[in-house]
Amino acid sequence: MSDGFATRAIHAGQQPDPTTGSVIVPIHATSTYAQDGVGGMRSGYEYSRTGNPTRTALEQCLAELEGAKHGRAFSSGMAATDAVLRGTLRPGDHMIIPDDAYGGTFRLVDKVLTEWGVQYTPVPVSDVDAVRAAVRPETKVLWVETPTNPLLTIADIAALAQVSRDAGLKLVVDNTFATPYLQRPLELGADVVVHSTTKYLGGHSDVVGGAVLTSDDALASSVAFLQNTAGAVPGPFDAWLTLRGVKTLAARMDRHSANAARIAAALREHPKVSKVYYPGLPEHPGHEVAAKQMHGFGGMISFIHVDGEQAALDVCAKTRLFTLAESLGGVESLIEHPGKMTHASTAGSVLQVPGELVRLSVGIEEADDLVEDLLAAL
Template identity: 75%
Template sequence: MVNGFSTRAIHAGQDPDPTTGSVIVPIYATSTFAQDGVGGTRGGYEYSRSANPTRTALAECLAALEGGRHGLIFGSGMSATDTLLRVALRPGDHLLIPHDAYGGTFRLVDKVLTAWGIEYSPVDLADLAATRAAVRPSTRMIWCESPTNPLLGIADIAALADLAHTEGARLVVDNTFASPYLQTPLALGADVVLHSTTKYLGGHSDVVGGALVTDDSELAERLAFAQNAVGAVPGPFDAWLTLRGIKTLAVRMERHSDNAERVVAALVDHPKVSRVYYPGLAEHPGHEVAAKQMRRFGGMVSFQVSSAGGVDPEAEALRVCAATRLFILAESLGGVESLIEHPGRMTHASTAGSLLQVPADLVRLSVGIEDAEDLVEDLLRALG
């Protein structure tokens, strides 16, 4: 029987401890495990780089939420990204990435993996014709974000999966912005789902982590081998914190979405805002696709400030970022607290001078779960 989302979030992989009856998964703070003779492990555990029961519980829970058979938990979202790309690609292979990809992903691909012989092309994945035209005989992967970071672009995941599979490539979806509560890419045909668990899954800005989920058993085995070989693992306390956060994911995502909608409504007609990026807006070019493949539209909002009156738009964006009181000026996203940042100078500085450079007047919000009226008042005061 397939239980509801919140039931899985609270119970999947989290049976009471058989020894003590603890209803919460223990933090197995150990580096090694006693063996019943040479090679005789208890429950398959021998060394915590290879496997740890707390990490296993998180992997099983997240796989259940994404509807996948295999989950792997990493020390960061970027270590999950790097492990996947190095396992799934070889020198000479070609990769498609979003034309507004997360800056850290772009930096890894452009500055690290190209030296290893990987080729890549940025493309607007919302444009299927352009995406198809960008595919080469050597294309082995399409890397998708939906919504994208920071322009909240929407890609049709099912259509991209069909395209990728027709071309002999894999589709990977970075599902960090949506979380499995709002969107399940494997059900839409994706081959692998990636998360920075630092964000909505952890949800409290107190842990760094990453994850991969897939139905492909052969790929999962190769990923697990590589992860163990390079040691890209979190500690048990990090896994436990993330597992704790996941228990309230559904209720948090509902509040994030509620608050984001209130914030968007206040920004849309503001004279000092020239454009608002949010897939919940009817005029958003990806609104219909987002409505089809997402439960709601999430807690991330971006906007460009108006350049009216001769004010330098970048300077005005920086001023707004510095003027809020409840929205904290900080990188990252997905925590219970609201954050504000300037992508061009912060999270996406690595894209400067490239085809992925973001607008200088762009401001990105991670709308938290505070009282919505307080958040709106804070933004309106900062905008002036």
């Protein structure tokens, strides 16, 4: 009998400590480990950049939740992204990215990888035919976010996995918005899953981290090599904080999703809102695909203010419970202006986001209070 998700989130990789019986995984605050003779690692650990027991517990837990054979934790979501791309691409290679990708991912690809000779094409990842048409002989990676950040576009993972198999590509899915509780891309045919664990997995806005999950042995080996060689690893306390957050992921995501559904419904009826981006709404173009591949629609919403950019900025300044801040996925609600904050790096590019766009990370407060706060600001 296999355990359910919430049970695995609490127990996977987290057995009581064999020495003390500690129910919670200890914070192994050490940089190095005593060896029984030269090359004789008594515990399997030699140096904490290479491996740390607290980090191992997190990696094992996340791998099990995503249904992966291998898990690697990083010091940030961007470090995880960088490891995957440098582990799969070489100068002269080409990759496909969403035409509304996260600004940090776009900046890494556009400003760093292109200097290394990597080419890229932005494509609407909801359009399978457009993705297929963008594949070149030198294409090696199809990078997908679903839902995307910040326009909540939905990609059909199973359909894109078929495109990737046909073309010999690696399909990488950034699963940060959905989390493994709502969506498991590897089960739908993806090769790799990437997370910013800073967001929903950590869940409390108190730690920065990233993770790579895969069942591809060769790619896992490449990512592990880069993790150790480049050294962008989380410290044991960061790993411990993330592991603590994961324990309540199922309960939090249920509340995030329920609150977001209430707010999306209220926003779609407001005269100052011309469009709501939320895959849980029946009119969302990706609603049917999201309903098929997700177990809920998540806690992220974006919307367009009918009165333009300044009005959108004013809303961001007027909320009381929605804190004006970057990031997302914490228990508290956040509001931001993507064009001038998280996605400022896309300005002047084909990925530039509308100036009248507002993004919400809906927390787990009382839904009525959050709706009242937004309506007052509008």
